[in-house]
Amino acid sequence: MKQYKIAVAGTGYVGLVAGVCFAEKGHQVMCVDVDEEKVKTMKKGISPIYEQDLEELMQKNYKEGRLDYTTDYKSAYKDVDAIFIGVGTPEQPDGSANLSYIATVSRQIAESIEKDCLVVVKSTVPIGTNDKVEQFIKDFLVNDVKVEVASNPEFLAQGTAVRDTLEAKRIVIGTESKEAEKILMEIYEPFDLPIVSVNRKSAEMIKYASNDFLALKISYMNDIANLCELVGANIEDVAKGMSYDPRIGANFLNAGIGYGGSCFPKDTKALKYLAKQNGYKLRTIEAAVDVNAEQKTKLYKKACDRLITFNGLKVAVLGLTFKPGTDDLREAPSLDNIKLLLEQGANIYAYDPVGEENYKKKYPTQIKYVKTPEEALENANVCFIFTEWEQIKKIKPNKYKELMKTPLVYDGRNIYNLEQMRKANVEYYSIGR
Secondary structure (H helix, E strand, O other), X not given: OOOOEEEEEOOOHHHHHHHHHHHHOOOEEEEEOOOXXXXXXXXXXXXXXXXXXXXXXXXXXXXOOOEEEEOOHHHHHOOOOEEEEOOOOOXXXXXXXXXXXXXXXXXXXXXXXXXXXXXXXOOOOOOOHHHHHHHXXXXXXXXXXXXXXEEOOOOOOOOOHHHHHHOOOOEEEEOOOHHHHHHHHHHHHHHOOOEEEEOHHHHHHHHHHHHHHHHHHHHHHHHHHHHHHHHOOOHHHHHHHHHOOOOOOOOOOOOOOOOOOOOHHHHHHHHHHHHHHOOOOOHHHHHHHHHHHHHOOHHHHHHHHHOOOOOOOEEEEEOOOOOOOOOOOOOOHHHHHHHHHHHOOOEEEEEOOOOHHHHHHHOOOOOEEOOOHHHHHOOOOEEXXXXXXXXXXXXXXXHXXXXXXXXXXXXXXXXXXXXXXXXXXXXXEOOOX
């Protein structure tokens, strides 16, 4: 196996996980970030993000000399074989992707490289961006070197990012030459995974099409769940019946209070924007976005129908992150609901096993943060469940009756069995049941 010398720009979910996994597979990796404190922390083996198995691999590969971190991009980029770009492409108000971080890194690369180099964009970018990045780098090149840009989108889920990288279902590479394809094939050879090799624009589209299809699937099930409630069907039974059909599959059939995170909301809006820019209306994606926006506060609206006001009530909130296994709050349904509850004068007692510190950045004093679900439930008038953490799923139905002043529970993740909650004398509302 050929060992490549690789630099990775950006140490968020995409860049850091990619860099660590490349090192784990035997390559020499330097991760680059602008934040000096973050780099010092990573050198100590501490991950800036909560992600299963990541810290262990960081410590192992740093100790064995295959992985390092720096803010000095000039020395990091000057003599490597490949540079992977994994910086953020945040959503702008109109739904388009902000490519300013990509542009900054591209210019730094152009002004730093001293040998022929393959630049690989891992960040999720609009179709055609790789063409622009290649031209941009060539426009600002300082030295007489050959540069080519390839697309290599990531398909990792937060909470399982390391596993999703090391055991990916497929690796997608988009190149415009056999030489670039060969380099990427060799970099990924030790992963021993299926590789889909296409042109750059197709690779960019595969990323959006995949994420948006999953978002569409979630919104479809939530739409069906809402209808189930009206006609007396049970969405879980419906999903089970659907799951046996191999054309549909069993994944992403769980109804709830909508999707969140850094990918689905941003990528659906970005593809919608791209279609609009090209004079096309992506009606299916627009529908997915609309359904998701309404779904997030569905339980809050149900509670409003049941209660006169939230003013002065103790409200237990179980789960703050957008899903279990991550401390990421981006587009988390809890944000929409807590904003509305605070406006109504609710006294919120919130529990989350890892999301508290990030939530304090948004609500430092307006919420009471507790260390156990039971503390949140003690004498509560109403409870909302927004994240299906194991610590929350372990709470027995009778605990709600025992601890709460009024056992009124709104479950956005359908954790509990309807009959068990009824037997425990809990007034229980869920999605599509």
